[in-house]
Amino acid sequence: MNRTISISALCLSLITAGAQAAPQPMASGEAMAQQCAPCHGTNGQALTEAMPPLAGMDADTFERAMLAYRDGSRDAVIMDRVARGFTDEEIHAMAIWFEQQPFKPWQDTTLEEAYDASNAADKAMGGQQ
Template identity: 30%
Template sequence: MHKLGVTAALLAAIVAGGSTAHAADLAAGKAKAEICAGCHGENGISTTENIPSLAGQQDQFIQWQLVYFRAGSRKNEAMQPIVEQLSNEDIRNLGAYFASLAPPKSPPDNEADLSKKGAQAAMGRRCASCHTDSYAGTKGVARLTGQREEYLTKALREYKSGARFGGSGGAMTDVAYPLSDEEIVALAHYLAHL
């Protein structure tokens, strides 16, 4: 079976395991998340360049990303040794824990013209059709509002280049590929300051 197919099957099993019989344990998630704080910040709010905030992120989205890292279909040297140690239960607990936290507050927007260009790019690429009108995400789709601006820029560039893939069959690659770098910068600015 193709590596992505194996990853998808594993993910389905983990998420399905999150039913009432296997409800996530927030206290266990919080305890397991202590190692995450070194990069992703206290309470899941990153203060480190190019490291995303996890607080308020969608539960299933967190689970998917952890499975992708653990399966090796998403690569990051710092994440690899951590995710290799995570059980499916750990992944469910971490997803629930980070989703339960208050998301980061968006910084003040001092570049209204750049945000206007970013809003146009978001509308033109129909970002709200997956990420919702408030860009808070849903289920397996990432929360974008209030995310670190330079991280959003990095992620969009990775999707554009094909270095990173999304969980919905390459939708993000299709969306990001035609974006100019100017549009990527504007879009990241707009979303980070919502």
């Protein structure tokens, strides 16, 4: 019963979304990942603070951590609140994006390396970025 209702609601919301200007169901992995930079460094490349670097993190590790923060099974200061803002698909897209970023400090990274990493993330998402 609940399932039926939620599927109908989903269909309705898809129809509504289709009628409006914003076609994408979610923001790109890159756009979401960039929102993490103030704490985790540009492109997740902060290596010397209490917050862990996200660049180069294995995608599965990232996803498991975010899901555990979201469901409350992992202790958190702030990441439980942050994780509750994202769906499974969004967490997956961020995980893929961060996995492709080089594990080194941002200040030692060139723009060309950043462009390459962004393109690699695009490819890893099957061009769905």
